[in-house]
Amino acid sequence: MTSPSLGSNALTPRQRQLADAALVIIAREGLAGLSFRTVAAEAECSLGAVQKAFPRKETMLAAAFARLREQSVSIPSGEPGRPTLRAWLVSLMISILPLDADRRAAQRQAEAFALYSASDPAIAGAITQSDDQLRNLLASLVMRARSEGEIPATVDPQRTAWAVLALTQGLAAQLSYEPRPERELRERLEGIIASLLSGA
Known part of the structure; x- marks a missing residue:
């Protein structure tokens, strides 16, 4: 139903x-x-x-x-993608990850609904819509950063958007059973995002 x-x-x-x-x-x-x-x-x-x-x-x-x-909208304050796309993406991911009690609760809720979506097409569609909206935002920011010369023209907007969202969601799930300190996560994410935006 x-x-x-x-x-x-x-x-x-x-x-x-x-x-x-x-x-x-x-x-x-x-x-x-x-x-x-x-x-x-x-x-x-x-x-x-x-x-x-x-x-x-x-x-x-x-x-x-x-x-x-x-309640779980976690877009960092200020203009998206500023002052640099790299710094903004790291801030975005840190703001989503379950690093405090409220975000851990939101992660458990999201996981419960993700499981429920297998039998509820409306919720499955709503989750898909949310993911698509975030990926579209990320892709548009990558395109802008390319046009402004901040990142190489070889960086693919859609692939980068998919990678960032997949990494964030996978890491959020992992942190549910293997917590890590924010400082460690931030350092690792800075390296990963730098690699994604390098165009290599």
Whole structure:
């Protein structure tokens, strides 16, 4: 069964509150721990209030996923790709990686929804759309950096965008079970990004 709607803007304040409570449960217990009853307990409201806000569990999951997407935007402040593409990409990746409690929770939530997307085309499509949007942004920044002479013209925008996103997502998953200090990660990422942008 597919999720009805994935837009956070259409949610009422009560639905947002309950969707956020659902995300807390997903981070703590995974999707297996999510039910109308556990959301009611987490939000400190009645079971009837949850059922009134979300007629079906799928509707609640769609709302929780919409809230996750809304809250997990991690684009560094300032103009994208500045002052240099290399420095900005490292900052972007560090801001996404699960290096504190909030980002570790968001990573667990994202992993739970990624697994759920195998049986929910709407969530699978929303994840794909998010990935495509980020890859398109990265590719456009690579193109600009090439045109400005910051990086060699031999650097392929699409391949670089795919590599950066794949590296970030893979490293985020690895850090879930093998934490590393930010300083070490930053040093390694600086070397990897420098290599990607070298055009070699």
